[in-house]
Amino acid sequence: MSDTIASPAATGADQPEPPRPARRVLRTATDAFLRRREASVLLVAIGLVVYFQASTPIFLTTDNLRNIAQATAPTAIVAVGIVLLLVSGEIDVSVGMVAALAPYLMHYAIDLYSIPAIPAILLALVIAAGIGFVNGFITIRLKVPSFVTTLGTFYLLYGVLLTTSHAYPVAIPEPTKGNIQTWLGAGDWATLAWCLLVVAIFHIVLTQTRWGLHTISVGGNPLGATEAGIRATRVKTGNFMIVSVLGAFAGLLEAFRINSIDPNIGGGTRITFTAIAAAVIGGTALAGGSGTVIGALLGMLVLAELQNGFNLLGISANSFFLIQGIAILASMIANQYLSRLRRAGRT
Amino acid sequence: MEAAPTQALRVENIAKRFGALTALRDVNLHLNQGEVLGLIGDNGAGKSTLIKILSGFHKPDEGRILVEGEEVALRSVEHARQVGIDTVYQDLALVNELSVYHNMFLNREKIRWPLLNNRLMRRLAKQHLDDMGVNIQDVTVEVAKLSGGQRQAIAVARSVYSDARILLLDEPLAAMGAKEGTLILDLISDLKARGTVSIIIIAHNYAQVLQVCDRVNVLQHGEITFDKPTSQTSQQELTDLVVAEYRAGRAARAANNRRSNP
Numbered sequence: 001m002s003d004t005i006a007s008p009a010a011t012g013a014d015q016p017e018p019p020r021p022a023r024r025v026l027r028t029a030t031d032a033f034l035r036r037r038e039a040s041v042l043l044v045a046i047g048l049v050v051y052f053q054a055s056t057p058i059f060l061t062t063d064n065l066r067n068i069a070q071a072t073a074p075t076a077i078v079a080v081g082i083v084l085l086l087v088s089g090e091i092d093v094s095v096g097m098v099a100a101l102a103p104y105l106m107h108y109a110i111d112l113y114s115i116p117a118i119p120a121i122l123l124a125l126v127i128a129a130g131i132g133f134v135n136g137f138i139t140i141r142l143k144v145p146s147f148v149t150t151l152g153t154f155y156l157l158y159g160v161l162l163t164t165s166h167a168y169p170v171a172i173p174e175p176t177k178g179n180i181q182t183w184l185g186a187g188d189w190a191t192l193a194w195c196l197l198v199v200a201i202f203h204i205v206l207t208q209t210r211w212g213l214h215t216i217s218v219g220g221n222p223l224g225a226t227e228a229g230i231r232a233t234r235v236k237t238g239n240f241m242i243v244s245v246l247g248a249f250a251g252l253l254e255a256f257r258i259n260s261i262d263p264n265i266g267g268g269t270r271i272t273f274t275a276i277a278a279a280v281i282g283g284t285a286l287a288g289g290s291g292t293v294i295g296a297l298l299g300m301l302v303l304a305e306l307q308n309g310f311n312l313l314g315i316s317a318n319s320f321f322l323i324q325g326i327a328i329l330a331s332m333i334a335n336q337y338l339s340r341l342r343r344a345g346r347t
Numbered sequence: 348m349e350a351a352p353t354q355a356l357r358v359e360n361i362a363k364r365f366g367a368l369t370a371l372r373d374v375n376l377h378l379n380q381g382e383v384l385g386l387i388g389d390n391g392a393g394k395s396t397l398i399k400i401l402s403g404f405h406k407p408d409e410g411r412i413l414v415e416g417e418e419v420a421l422r423s424v425e426h427a428r429q430v431g432i433d434t435v436y437q438d439l440a441l442v443n444e445l446s447v448y449h450n451m452f453l454n455r456e457k458i459r460w461p462l463l464n465n466r467l468m469r470r471l472a473k474q475h476l477d478d479m480g481v482n483i484q485d486v487t488v489e490v491a492k493l494s495g496g497q498r499q500a501i502a503v504a505r506s507v508y509s510d511a512r513i514l515l516l517d518e519p520l521a522a523m524g525a526k527e528g529t530l531i532l533d534l535i536s537d538l539k540a541r542g543t544v545s546i547i548i549i550a551h552n553y554a555q556v557l558q559v560c561d562r563v564n565v566l567q568h569g570e571i572t573f574d575k576p577t578s579q580t581s582q583q584e585l586t587d588l589v590v591a592e593y594r595a596g597r598a599a600r601a602a603n604n605r606r607s608n609p
Binding site for chain 2: 204208209210213217220223225229230290
């Protein structure tokens with residue numbers, strides 16, 4: 001580590017010759033780009049587009065892009081919440097079950113209690129927020145590690161879902177058909193539009209607001225954040241609630257899109273694990289303190305491209321998991337390596 | 348006893364127990380306006396408990412705290428800050444993943460609702476660090492990339508910037524090289540010269556601290572056992588005191604062991 005206490009520019013004697021201006025500008029630009037954590041994932045995403053388009057001309061058709069968008073969007077929305085929670089130093093494996101439960105909550109509210117469509121949807125989101133609150137409460141107040149807490153709530157919610165629904169899918173409630181269903185998922189690009197909106201909002205929340213700063217602080221230096229007077233309990237619980245609400249929202253979008261309320265929405269742990277994978281591939285550290293929302297979106301895009309491209313090429317879906325596993329491990333290893341570089345790096 | 352108006356801080360008969368463990372028995376100390384007080388104590392003497400009480404983290408079981416002559420019951424870290432007591436911890440409440448200027452304004456961010464006012468914070472941070480003679484080239488850099496001395500300097504500058512009138516520095520020179528240590532000692536001397544803040548330096552190793560302190564207190568077994576101006580004591584005297592305590596403690600433990608294992 002170079003220790004420049006109070007000396008302005010370095011002595012110069014042992015400095016290499018400065019490169020020519022044009023090249024220096026180029027180098028600074030590449031440097032700045034590569035230092036952004038999202039950069040490498042973006043390159044991979046673009047590389048995959050080029051590769052799959054070269055292999056099969058269908059890849060970049062509107063129809064196929066819509067497929068990719070629909071595969072990316074709901075999980076990316078969950079991944080956004082996961083990023084915030086991981087940055088604050090916690091994890092939630094129950095979110096996929098919240099996604100499956102939320103459409104049922106809406107269905108019960110409308111079809112059993114005759115609540116109008118919009119309030120019913122809001123009620124489902126509020127209940128999801130409550131589930132997030134309980135996760136936060138058990139984790140922080142009762143000091144149960146969040147992985148264990150949410151593992152418990154995962155099974156609990158699964159039980160609630162199966163006993164109340166008898167594991168049968170149901171139709172989308174009549175009052176939501178039409179505009180609501182179109183806007184909330186059934187429209188061709190609706191899920192993608194919501195996904196981009198969520199990504200944009202939470203990117204700003206994480207990088208440009210007090211909430212984001214405190215989320216990073218609580219995950220990066222829990223003791224220090226508390227000593228600075230930041231209420232870690234509030235920040236973490238809030239992020240648990242955000243994940244749950246985003247999970248519920250993604251579940252509702254999915255239900256409207258597939259035009260059925262199905263206990264298998266989210267595939268049990270699948271949406272959760274894919275979202276965590278997307279966050280990790282996007283450069284979010286599980287240790288807390290750092291992560292990017294846009295990275296998670298790109299990570300999810302990479303996974304969706306892979307799955308879609310493999311389908312088009314006729315490669316067995318089974319080998320997709322092989323690739324996903326390698327992608328997670330490779331990006332984690334690269335992350336470790338890069339962050340060490342960044343830390344030691346040029347100031 | 349009536350508190351003299353010049354006393355920035357006065358602590359009377361503070362006691363704190365954690366279950367069966369008595370961390371502080373009966374602590375009395377005072378800090379004059381603009382003074383630098385060295386508080387020395389060995390491990391387990393109760394230093395960190397005392398700091399945590401003064402910074403609003405723990406509530407004392409007994410005793411009272413007076414800030415500028417007025418009794419205060421510190422409710423929280425924020426409350427302690429409001430009355431002007433700020434602590435720079437040994438583990439540095441800096442977040443490595445954040446930039447220098449975000450750390451400077453941690454939990455006191457400048458806001459242009461709903462967003463952070465980064466431009467203003469950058470400018471103020473730079474200005475203030477320059478004012479204090481802390482040389483940080485680029486305030487947008489992550490603090491992870493700075494040296495220990497620079498980080499400590501930022502933590503101190505942050506407290507001063509937040510209008511702290513009483514500054515508690517917990518082991519400000521711990522794990523720091525001579526060059527780095529000098530940077531911090533110079534910073535403390537500068538603050539002393541300005542006279543707007545009163546400082547308590549809590550230290551394990553007093554050799555370096557002695558040169559900037561006006562007065563020295565020693566905390567032993569939850570009590571202040573020694574109080575002299577720096578000019579009237581010496582490193583030797585303090586060493587003897589601590590060593591004597593160590594020997595006494597060892598003898599007592601040995602006696603105990605003999606009693607329990609005949």
